Amino acid sequence: MTKRLLMKAAAFGLVAGLLTPAAALADTLPERFADLYEAAKKDGEVVFYTSYRQETSTAVLEFWRNTFPDVRLSIVQKQTLDLIPTIEAEKAAGRTNPDVTFISQRFILNSWRDKGWLTAHKVRDFDKISGYFREDNGYFTAVGATLLSAAYNPKVYPDPSVLPNKISDFLDPKWKGKIVFSDPRTASSQLTWFQTLLAHKIIDWDTIAGLAKQDFLFTRGNAESVRLLVAGERDLSPLISSQNVITAREKGQSIESYILEEGVVANEQYLAIFEGGPHPAAAKLLLEVLSSAEGQEVVSKAGSYIPTHPDTPIPGGLPRLSDLKIIVADQDIGGEASEAFLQKFDEVFNRQ
Structure with missing residues (x-):
């Protein structure tokens, strides 16, 4: 278009009217990630550093509690330009407090990957997500824009x-x-x-x-x-x-x-797991869930993000990324x- x-x-408006919701998936998230959920129960908690807005954090917390009640989700919420120095100061002090982060600055994640701070994990739906919206080895994945x-x-x-x-x-x-x-x-x-x-x-x-x-x-x-x-x-x-x-x-x-x-600058939102985080199994579960079609739907509705998963319905009033001339914000x-x-x-x- x-x-x-x-x-x-x-x-x-017209784009939204042309789109239809994806069919519901046959299995539930606890069934799909049963092995990870069992391992995450032993961790008991997952710590998530995020630049979500408050309403998005609230929606994700409620969704998580209802879906994975045996693993506590702890959210630390800051704006991106405050979140980055917080993490880097903690790393400088020899601490890895978060398990997973959600930020919009790809170049920062490239730097953290090169420093060995991130864990590579290709999510189950890795191949469904467009090439630019994921790091080749799975060090980070864009789940919205x-x-x-x-x-x-x-x-x-x-x-x-x-x-x-x-x-x-x-x-x-x-x-x-x-x-x-x-x-x-x-x-x-x-x-x-x-x-x-x-x-x-x-x-x-x-x-x-x-x-x-x-x-x-x-x-x-x-x-x-x-x-x-x-x-x-x-x-x-x-x-x-x-x-x-x-x-x-x-x-x-x-x-x-x-x-x-000229096109449009898309501000991608990435998830990444920290190497040496306190809850490694729960970190993988959180990454898998928020990268899934269902997880992206929760976040996209609450935060007005455009999802990157092809099976996630687009929130009303937003186009598909594939329909746009994207100017890469790198x-x-x-x-x-x-x-x-x-x-x-x-x-x-x-x-x-």
């Missing part, structure tokens, strides 16, 4: 054909004073978006300098950007995370997403490259 068709369908796509208020623009089609279209003076954008210093998705587009030469610093002339209204995060769009204080944005848009739409608020001609986010970017970004936007 093309970007033009997506826009005519009021962003993602969010889209970093454009958004607008349809009450202001009932005809989406008038919206900017490309990133460069946002430089048109007619959009000056109408754009809201989350600050890349406080919103990791915006930082990811800029660094990824620069790395793939989709934009350059002249593009960013042009955006700086458009009187952006900066917010601290995607949720605040959504609020301002819905309230009519600003009209559109080149980037708001699909999670926040879907959450607002479910509440009946006036906001839609659409895909620009950059070092949060490290020295990010700090150099932010310093130059502040200079271009005259935020000294």
